[in-house]
Amino acid sequence: MKKRRRGAGAVFFSALLWLYALISLYPLLWMFFYSLKSNEEIFVTNPFGLPLKWQWGNYVNAWLKYDVPLYFQNSLLVGAAAVLLTVACALLFTYAVSRMRWRLRKAARTLMALGMFIPVQAIMIPVVQTVNRLGLLGTYGSLILPYAAINLSFATMVFFGFFQGIPKEMEEAACIDGASIYRAFWHVIVPLVSPATITVVIYVFLACWNEFILANVLVGGMAKLKTLPLGVLFFQGQFTTDWGSMGATMMIASLPAILVYVIFSEQVERAMTVGAAVKG
Amino acid sequence: MKRYLSNPVAIVLFIAPALTLFAVFVLSSIVQVFYFSFFDWNGVGNAVFTGLDNYAALWNASAFAVANGNGLKFALLITAYQMALASVFAIAVSNPRVPLRRFFRSAYFIPVVLSVTVVCQLWASILDADNGLLNHLLAALGSDARQNWLGKRYAAIYAVAFVNAWQWMGYQFALLVAGIKSISTELYEAAEIDGATSVKTHWYVTLPLLKETYYFCLLISVTGGIKAFTEIQIMTGGGPGTATYTLTYIMYRAAFVSHKYGYGLAAASVLVLECVAVILLLGFLFRDRERKPALERGALR
Structure with a gap:
């Protein structure tokens, strides 16, 4: 009985830990993704995921301009x-x-x-x-x-x-x-x-x-x-x-x-x- | 040997650089804050002594009440958010049976090492009314809860405080993890032998032994709320209207926008006094905590 309760608790805490890891890291990932996107992808076609077309030019712009x-x-x-x-x-x-x-x-x-x-x-x-x-x-x-x-x-x-x-x-x-x-x-x-x-x-x-x-x-x-x-x-x-x-x-x-x-x-x-x- | 260690020339040479730097930039500054708060001064010309006029003007300004209310709301939100989450996660991560503990520790701590301006600009783009991630996400989930998060008169201060809470949760988390690590494992073994559930164990063993750490966590988050500035300066500019003004923001605008230095310094004095009041109050509430007083451990950083 005691053992099972601990098991359920551990699963619950794991889920919480993962959820907050997402809240903590996804904004940073999102920043990384959009640093490689065009405005069209960021605003309309693909706001969440990996860039479809990697725009390394953004880094060149940041560096040079x-x-x-x-x-x-x-x-x-x-x-x-x-x-x-x-x-x-x-x-x-x-x-x-x-x-x-x-x-x-x-x-x-x-x-x-x-x-x-x-x-x-x-x-x-x-x-x-x-x-x-x-x-x-x-x-x-x-x-x-x-x-x-x-x-x-x-x-x-x-x-x-x-x-x-x-x-x-x-x-x-x-x-x-x-x-x-x-x-x-x-x-x-x-x-x-x-x-x-x-x-x-x-x-x-x-x-x-x-x-x-x-x-x-x-x-x-x-x-x-x-x-x-x-x-x-x-x-x-x-x-x-x-x-x-x-x-x-x-x-x-x-x-x-x-x-x-x-x-x-x-x-x-x-x-x-x-x-x-x-x-x- | 005694002469060796009380060589006056050496002593002066050793303390002079640090004391000079500290006196010129920190001590003289805090003296000036209080002194010139009693003057009408534009920062360049002659200062005219006006007694408590600046304080009276501050007291009567509608923004002052707003700013104090915002300091309180900011402090409450970040304290509740950080202490609650940091406690749960620190206890969870300290359980050796939880896999990937190092990963979670790093995941939560990374925002702490980022520049506050990057964090603010990032969240400004997440909360952006037209193109922000949050509104996109809500739309994708089929919700029509989209908002102008930073433009709401009553909600903007909470949005801004959330960004601070998000960035610094990992800091209190790391403090608590270190605190838990220092608790003897024998206490937990004893609790287990006595048949205590893990909730009970943490309630009666972990939390009381972390009193010192909690004192410090409270100190940073409550004074952090009173001192709030950067998030407001970058994300809302005090707006909409004066809805997200804080004491520091009043001070900043008075000095660097309207050139009313005396008035700005009166706001700065109130800021310092409020922080001192918080330190004294917390020191009183936690007066039976163990170990060293706050002086030793980087209060207000």
């Missing part, structure tokens, strides 16, 4: 620079507040943690003002510096737990060997926290690659600096008639993130959800 390579390059550059800056600053800062001895180290750490409570929506107006006053508007720096700044709190949180787990003897040994604190940091400590570094790199890169709110107000009006999330919206204003190329652009914008996720699923899931699992 709609500046996708430029957006791609901007996203890559901004993402990579912001990741480097965030990781460098967060490693140095966390080292000083977790392992060095000074009076205000707890206060400094708490101050940095406050960043977790500040929604980026709320500060977008002053951020634009600051970027403008620093003369950064119209440069890559207008995105790189704010991106690094808003990710610092998270990065230091992740590193903090790791730094605390390292035994004190590490620095003692380095000190006795006559290595400076800088050498000890760079050659002993940094390699030890590389799992945390990987987590931060994945998280910050994806966050920057997909960032919209700040990019919209900082470079939204600048054709040369737009990142992919803004490039995708290129079609929005003009009552798009070219759905195929729009789909192709969205596919190109999404593929890198999807590939990274498919290859490193576990790491990406861990990096994205670590906010809830950081052990302080």
